Structures are given as C-alpha cells and as structure tokens.
Amino acid sequence: MKIVPLLGRILFALIFLMSGMNHITGAGADYAAAAGVPAPGFLVPFAGLLALLGALSILLGYKVKYGAWLIVIFLVPVTLALHNFWTVKDPMQQQMQMAMFMKNVAILGGALLLAYFGAGPYSIDNRKA
Numbered sequence: 001m002k003i004v005p006l007l008g009r010i011l012f013a014l015i016f017l018m019s020g021m022n023h024i025t026g027a028g029a030d031y032a033a034a035a036g037v038p039a040p041g042f043l044v045p046f047a048g049l050l051a052l053l054g055a056l057s058i059l060l061g062y063k064v065k066y067g068a069w070l071i072v073i074f075l076v077p078v079t080l081a082l083h084n085f086w087t088v089k090d091p092m093q094q095q096m097q098m099a100m101f102m103k104n105v106a107i108l109g110g111a112l113l114l115a116y117f118g119a120g121p122y123s124i125d126n127r128k129a
Contacts, residue, residue: 005120009058012110016055016071023048035082050074058114061123068114075111079104 022028024045032040051074057067083104085097119125 002121006061006122009061009064009114009119009123012107012114013055013059015107016051016074017059020048020050020052020055023051032082037081047074047078054111058119061119061125064119064123064125065115068111071111072108072115075104075108079108 025048026041026045029040029044032044037043050070054067054070054074057063057070079101083097083101085094085101088094088097
C-alpha cells in the first residue's frame with residue numbers, strides 16, 4: 001500500500017503538467033481576456049508557471065507541501081474568475097461551468113490534503129539518507 005500515495009501524486013500532477021505547459025505558451029489568454037481577467041498576456045503564462053512548478057514538485061515528491069500550495073494559489077483565482085457559473089445565463093454553459101468549478105473545488109481539496117500530509121513514502125522528501 002506504500003505505492004498508493006505515489007500513484008495518487010502522479011495522477012494528481014498530470015492535469016497541471018499538461019495545462020501548465022499550455023498556459024506558459026499563452027494558450028487560453030483570449031479566453032481569460034473575454035472573462036475579464038486583467039493582463040491575460042502576463043497572468044496566463046504566470047499561472048501556467050505556478051501550475052507547472054507545483055505539478056513537478058508533487059510528481060517528484062520534492063517539497064510537496066510547497067508544491068501543493070502553488071497549486072492552491074493557481075486554482076483559487078482561476079476557479080473564481082473563469083468558472084463563475086453563477087453569472088452564466090445559458091443553461092448549457094452554466095452546467096458546463098458548474099462542472100468545471102466543482103472539478104476545481106475537488107482538486108483544491110486534494111491539493112490541501114497534500115499540503116497537510118505531504119508526499120508519502122516513495123518521494124524525494126522521504127528518502128533515506
């Protein structure tokens with residue numbers, strides 16, 4: 001069962017590795033601008049960097065508590081600014097945005113658990129000297 005935290009970290013990090021790489025290149029800046037995010041040309045790549053650094057930290061098991069906080073710092077404003085389903089008038093779009101919002105809330109819960117409990121046994125943080 002010692003492998004379960006490692007598998008969880010790998011699966012958790014995947015979404016942020018992929019989205020982080022996309023955001024660093026500026027993908028999504030138009031969407032962020034349309035949602036009213038200020039300076040999307042800077043903030044989207046910056047958010048991507050946070051996500052990527054957090055994901056690598058969690059994946060490798062190195063300074064996982066800090067990496068998890070980077071994910072929290074990424075998720076909170078992104079979730080509130082880009083998935084504010086309560087402002088959407090179209091019922092189909094509202095459902096989609098609510099699903100994205102709740103997905104992010106669930107992932108936020110996982111990040112907070114990592115921030116509290118750390119990496120687990122198979123990690124750089126817990127290697128034997």
